Amino acid sequence: xxxxxxxRNLLGIVVGMFAFGWLLVPIYDVFCEITGLNGKVTGxxxxxxxxxxxxxxxxxxxxxxxxxxxxxxTFESEEVQMRIMTGSxxxxxxxxxxxxxxxxxxxxxxxxxxxxxxxxxHKTECFCFERQTLAAGERIELPVRFIVDPALxxxxxxxxxxxxxxxxxxxxxxxxxxxxx
Amino acid sequence: MSTVVETHDHGHHGPAKGLTRWLxxxxxxxxxxxxxxxxxxxxxxxxxxxxxxRAELFQPGLQIVxxxxxxxxxxxxxxxxxxxxxxxxFVGLANWMLPMQIGAPDMALPRLNNLSFWLLPMAxxxxxxxxxxxxxxxxxxxxxxxxxxxxxxxxxxNFFIFSVHIMGISSILGSINIITTIFNMRAxxxxxxxxxxxxxxWLITAYxxxxxxxxxxxxxxxxxxxxxxxxSFFNAAGGGDPVLFQHVFWFFGHPEVYIMILxxxxxxxHIIETFSRKPIFGYSSMVYAMASIAVLSFVVWAHHMFTVGxxxxxxxxxxxxxxxxxxxxxxxxxxxxxxxxxxSITFETPMLFAIAFVALFTIGGFSGLMLAIVPAxxxxxxTYFVVAHFHYVxxxxxxxxxxxxxxxxxxxxxxxxxxxxxxxxxFWLTFFSVxxxxxxxxxxxxxxxxxxxxxxxxxxxxxxxxISVGAFIFGLTQLLFLFIVIKSIRGGKKARAxxxxxxxxxxxxxxxxxxxxxxxxxxxxQVK
Numbered sequence: 269x270x271x272x273x274x275x276r277n278l279l280g281i282v283v284g285m286f287a288f289g290w291l292l293v294p295i296y297d298v299f300c301e302i303t304g305l306n307g308k309v310t311g312x313x314x315x316x317x318x319x320x321x322x323x324x325x326x327x328x329x330x331x332x333x334x335x336x337x338x339x340x341x342t343f344e345s346e347e348v349q350m351r352i353m354t355g356s357x358x359x360x361x362x363x364x365x366x367x368x369x370x371x372x373x374x375x376x377x378x379x380x381x382x383x384x385x386x387x388x389x390h391k392t393e394c395f396c397f398e399r400q401t402l403a404a405g406e407r408i409e410l411p412v413r414f415i416v417d418p419a420l421x422x423x424x425x426x427x428x429x430x431x432x433x434x435x436x437x438x439x440x441x442x443x444x445x446x447x448x449x
Numbered sequence: 450m451s452t453v454v455e456t457h458d459h460g461h462h463g464p465a466k467g468l469t470r471w472l473x474x475x476x477x478x479x480x481x482x483x484x485x486x487x488x489x490x491x492x493x494x495x496x497x498x499x500x501x502x503r504a505e506l507f508q509p510g511l512q513i514v515x516x517x518x519x520x521x522x523x524x525x526x527x528x529x530x531x532x533x534x535x536x537x538x539f540v541g542l543a544n545w546m547l548p549m550q551i552g553a554p555d556m557a558l559p560r561l562n563n564l565s566f567w568l569l570p571m572a573x574x575x576x577x578x579x580x581x582x583x584x585x586x587x588x589x590x591x592x593x594x595x596x597x598x599x600x601x602x603x604x605x606x607n608f609f610i611f612s613v614h615i616m617g618i619s620s621i622l623g624s625i626n627i628i629t630t631i632f633n634m635r636a637x638x639x640x641x642x643x644x645x646x647x648x649x650x651w652l653i654t655a656y657x658x659x660x661x662x663x664x665x666x667x668x669x670x671x672x673x674x675x676x677x678x679x680x681s682f683f684n685a686a687g688g689g690d691p692v693l694f695q696h697v698f699w700f701f702g703h704p705e706v707y708i709m710i711l712x713x714x715x716x717x718x719h720i721i722e723t724f725s726r727k728p729i730f731g732y733s734s735m736v737y738a739m740a741s742i743a744v745l746s747f748v749v750w751a752h753h754m755f756t757v758g759x760x761x762x763x764x765x766x767x768x769x770x771x772x773x774x775x776x777x778x779x780x781x782x783x784x785x786x787x788x789x790x791x792x793s794i795t796f797e798t799p800m801l802f803a804i805a806f807v808a809l810f811t812i813g814g815f816s817g818l819m820l821a822i823v824p825a826x827x828x829x830x831x832t833y834f835v836v837a838h839f840h841y842v843x844x845x846x847x848x849x850x851x852x853x854x855x856x857x858x859x860x861x862x863x864x865x866x867x868x869x870x871x872x873x874x875x876f877w878l879t880f881f882s883v884x885x886x887x888x889x890x891x892x893x894x895x896x897x898x899x900x901x902x903x904x905x906x907x908x909x910x911x912x913x914x915x916i917s918v919g920a921f922i923f924g925l926t927q928l929l930f931l932f933i934v935i936k937s938i939r940g941g942k943k944a945r946a947x948x949x950x951x952x953x954x955x956x957x958x959x960x961x962x963x964x965x966x967x968x969x970x971x972x973x974x975q976v977k
Contacts, residue, residue: 270632271557271558271632275558275625278628279625282662285660285664286663286664288664289663289665289697290671293693436687439686
């Protein structure tokens with residue numbers, strides 16, 4: 269029957285578009301990776317051979333630390349900024365302190381600005397890859413090791429590495445609760 | 450056409466008696482009536498919320514409500530007007546008129562039609578009930594941006610999500626029904642390019658609905674998971690991104706704004722040709738214009754979010770694609786004017802509303818073009834200029850389209866003419882107050898008054914008082930509309946079959962008696 273066929277096709281569109289809505293999530297991530305939008309650092313943790321052969325130059329790296337809304341920890345970088353040479357391994361130290369009297373979990377989300385420079389920022393080690401659990405009053409120092417690619421476009425003279433620290437204690441206890449159901 | 454015979458087992462008699470008539474009805478006219486009354490009720494509920502908002506903004510400072518409640522009012526006003534008034538009213542008009550315009554005895558799926566309607570009171574019952582819960586209803590704006598609607602939302606957000614799901618299902622089922630009806634139940638001889646423009650406008654709208662309502666369902670499901678199951682679609686702490694929410698939402702949201710205007714284009718086209726006593730100018734260009742607007746609506750969504758921090762290439766793309774929509778829209782406006790040109794025009798109430806629609810919708814379109822300009826949008830973003838813009842396209846746009854359609858077809862539904870003097874009074878009061886309400890919003894917006902706040906800086910006081918006075922007049926005037934509709938149901942001058950002079954040549958609906966019998970076109974007419 270004609271209408272059965274029409275209805276089947278239309279239901280197909282509905283299911284397809286519902287799937288497409290969910291597909292927008294990975295599409296968005298891939299799009300941000302390709303364009304370097306949001307300053308997401310996605311490059312490999314090493315330099316390519318062609319980059320190694322390029323001439324080195326001096327760039328300014330600035331560090332910024334923020335606490336998201338009510339996160340009570342103190343979170344600072346030891347240096348505000350560094351003049352470094354491209355192509356060589358660098359290290360910056362960040363200090364975390366849990367100022368509360370309970371154990372908390374934090375997670376740091378990085379962002380490189382300008383976004384176009386993000387793909388030339390190679391992180392070899394970063395605390396942002398994992399969540400940090402700090403006991404009451406605990407203080408730790410964690411390093412970020414990185415190499416700035418000599419292929420960084422000439423017009424970019426400085427890069428800012430911004431870190432935002434989120435309190436994810438509740439989320440994890442919530443997830444555990446669901447896992448234990 | 451065999452579907453028709455099978456699904457029509459309620460026979461040859463009139464409507465059932467009592468309440469069950471409305472609960473169990475599968476008659477397209479009954480369901481259309483239900484949709485229209487539901488939408489009318491919601492207009493007064495959503496309208497009362499607007500009155501609360503305007504009463505609070507009558508003077509600077511906080512007088513009547515607390516900011517928390519003010520936020521619930523702005524949010525629910527938007528949600529109810531979009532999903533509870535404009536959309537159900539168009540679906541109601543579609544239910545009433547589509548079968549009669551294409552010469553079909555009923556909708557293709559009458560039982561599904563009943564379900565589509567009865568889902569709506571449930572959805573809005575749930576949504577409105579949250580206002581009486583201790584935490585209060587949704588308070589994050591009708592666009593429910595994350596993380597306001599996730600991390601910071603009241604717990605009642607779960608009711609909101611459930612209610613959006615139900616509304617979405619209702620719209621999707623309704624659209625499937627409409628498309629199936631149009632494709633399979635047209636009278637013999639009615640080719641696609643002979644369909645009345647209201648039918649065309651609904652065919653395109655229904656496709657938009659089944660394409661974007663599932664995306665809305667997806668985005669609220671993601672919210673539900675973020676809130677209750679610890680996922681991080683929109684939560685930056687877990688690697689998600691709140692900007693993603695805006696992209697997915699507006700991927701739904703922009704086609705949604707055309708869903709709310711295209712059927713009005715169809716209605717207004719019929720009214721202008723009827724009262725200009727000339728066939729519509731450029732019929733096929735009208736169809737292609739609507740189709741191009743629909744297609745373009747999928748590639749312009751990010752113009753709602755120019756200020757999130759997009760690369761320049763993205764901003765330029767969305768700016769130009771948005772401006773491109775002005776071309777098919779312009780084609781429509783010029784066609785309406787060309788239809789009126791040298792016509793023998795009379796100014797009955799539906800025509801007055803239709804002409805006001807053309808003029809005022811165009812103002813809303815122009816302010817839309819201003820908002821499309823990226824550098825200017827950084828100034829206009831989230832100010833009352835935006836509020837002025839979308840109210841101009843939704844109130845004297847979509848709502849005037851609906852009101853003019855109701856006046857136009859009311860004699861066909863009730864068999865009685867409405868009171869013309871009261872109708873014209875309704876029009877002039879509405880026309881005056883709608884402009885008094887929304888025009889000064891342009892000025893305060895350009896001067897920098899932000900939207901969604903319960904208070905404002907002192908220099909905006911005079912204009913806001915004017916706006917509030919306009920809004921109160923507008924609100925009260927709609928009670929007159931209710932009175933006119935009831936008066937026409939209860940009696941009045943009997944309407945002829947064609948109702949309007951010469952209308953019998955303009956569409957099949959004017960060839961049947963007034964009031965339209967409970968069953969029409971049980972034998973399909975032949976269209977030449």
